[in-house]
Amino acid sequence: MAGIRETKKKETRQAIMQAAVTLFSEKGFEKTSIEELAKAAGIGKGTIYGYFQTKSDILHAFCEDELESLHEELTTNADREIPILQQMVSIYMSEFRQITQNREFARLFMQQTAFPRDVDLEKHLANEDNYFKLLFPLLEKAQERGELRRDVDLLYITGHFYGLYLLLVSAWFSGRVQTEEAETALETLFRQAIEGLQPRPEHTSNEGKAHE
DSSP states (O other), X not given: OHHHHHHHHHHXXXXXXXXXXXXXXXXXXXTOOHHHHHHHHTSOHHHHHTTOXXXXXXXXXXXXXXXXXXXXXXXXXXXXXXXHHHHHHHHHHXXXXXXXXXXXXXXXXXXXXXXXXXXXXHHHHHHHHHHHHHHHHHHHHHHHHTSSOTTSOHHHHHHHHHHHHHHHHHHHHHTSSOGGGHHHHHHHHHHHHHHXXXXXXXXXXXXXXXXX
16 A cells, blocks of 8 residues: 555656646746646645645755756666766766756756755755765766876866856757757767866976976
8 A cells, every 4th residue: 555655646746747847838937826736737736735835846856856867877877987977978968868858947947956046045055965975976986096186176076067067058058059969069078177187197298398
């Protein structure tokens, strides 16, 4: 019985979130009411409040699902010896494919995650902390392998990757990068960042020797 109830709860939660994706895209976040969400999901208004207290909570639920997908991705591909470039491209392309399934919802979602409102800041920071817990071990391992500089804080390294990912998403929205080009573009951006984050040579460069 417990298993049936859990399955039903997951189905209801998914129905609410799917209704939100559709209505937020068609009408906008502010103009969509809880009543409309309930109707689109085929449930009562009171049922929605059993899952989400506000519309913002639904957006945060997508953040949580994204983190869960990332965790599954890392668990499935648990080999941390894979080059960091390959790992980062895989992680961020998984995110890209997830959010770009619906253009207008993707726009709203990225606004919420990149520029959170003050009232949502606490939940946003909690999601960020969980995100860092997943990524930092991968970056630390890359530092140990000599792929990334040890003297750069992990938070800033994460910022490099995330900032370039935002650039890719922005280019996708503007049409400068097509969906089928996204992975190649992201790999290029990440490769350039990683090369700039590699350890400095221990020996004097040839150019330096020429001036001795």
